[in-house]
Amino acid sequence: MTPDDRVERALDYRFRDRELFARALTHRSAGRHHNERLEFLGDAVLGYAVADRLYRARPLESEDVLSILRASLVRKESLAEIGARLGLGEAIRLGAGERNSGGHERPSILANALEALIGAVHMDGGEAAAVALVDRLFGDRFETASAAAAKDAKTRLQEHLQAQNMPLPVYAVVAAAGAAHKRVFTVHCRVEAFELEVSASGSSRRAAEIAAAEQALKVLEADHG
Structure with missing residues (x-):
């Protein structure tokens, strides 16, 4: 076979x-x-x-x-x-x-x-x-699958950078729209060491930060394996 x-x-x-x-x-x-x-x-x-x-x-x-x-x-x-x-x-x-x-x-x-x-x-x-x-x-x-046991993208991105003695990513809320019960946050994430900038949205600031970190990890994995 x-x-x-x-x-x-x-x-x-x-x-x-x-x-x-x-x-x-x-x-x-x-x-x-x-x-x-x-x-x-x-x-x-x-x-x-x-x-x-x-x-x-x-x-x-x-x-x-x-x-x-x-x-x-x-x-x-x-x-x-x-x-x-x-x-x-x-x-x-x-x-x-x-x-x-x-x-x-x-x-x-x-x-x-x-x-x-x-x-x-x-x-x-x-x-x-x-x-x-x-x-x-x-x-x-x-x-x-356990949400508590899973390392979210923010944690994984931080650990990835710390392992290489690089500065941690910087997150900033750039927009918040919608009614109080249905807010959508947009967060900008900058990874200085790789001159990488990405943005993502979520129903909370934390969710948007995790989504942005996930985008950053995808780019880093694609570019650097």
């Missing part, structure tokens, strides 16, 4: 479009027909599927808690863990330099490949197939 066969068996999904499947497993270091566009699509499909599943599985949770749970489930570390379990490290196509430097074990590469596969399933089998795949991949985590 080939590594590709093992991945399909682990996914419990058989691709009709074999070229699409191969592209989902091709890192940009291996050539121009790589998986980044599928990763873009898969990221959106994953976010929707996880939000929908959490909404149905946790009817008593607030929006802020649901946002924290979603962020903890779709963060790169969680996706990389699932990707490793599926055997993506053996199947992914890498350039010689990337493979020799241990790219097949790099969390960002495994996580991105998993998102690309979700995007590929969406293209190959449709929305229902992709959502069903996400459900299989995460299993009972939708019911068992």
Whole structure:
């Protein structure tokens, strides 16, 4: 059985479009027909599927808690863990330099490949197939995930910077709109060490800060692995 066969068996999904499947497993270091566009699509499909599943599985949770749970489930570390379990490290196509430097074990590469596969399933089998795949991949985590135990994006961003002896991010509320019972806050986050600035919104200042930190982490992970 080939590594590709093992991945399909682990996914419990058989691709009709074999070229699409191969592209989902091709890192940009291996050539121009790589998986980044599928990763873009898969990221959106994953976010929707996880939000929908959490909404149905946790009817008593607030929006802020649901946002924290979603962020903890779709963060790169969680996706990389699932990707490793599926055997993506053996199947992914890498350039010689990337493979020799241990790219097949790099969390960002495994996580991105998993998102690309979700995007590929969406293209190959449709929305229902992709959502069903996400459900299989995460299993009972939708019911068992703990907001208290999950490190939110603000904490993870802070720890990431502290580990490199870099200044902490600076957050500022740049807008607050809506009625008192339905306020929407927009927060600006600046990471001085990387000259990075992002903004995000939420139903509370904390939720907006977490969303902004999540955006910053995505940029840093994409640019610096």
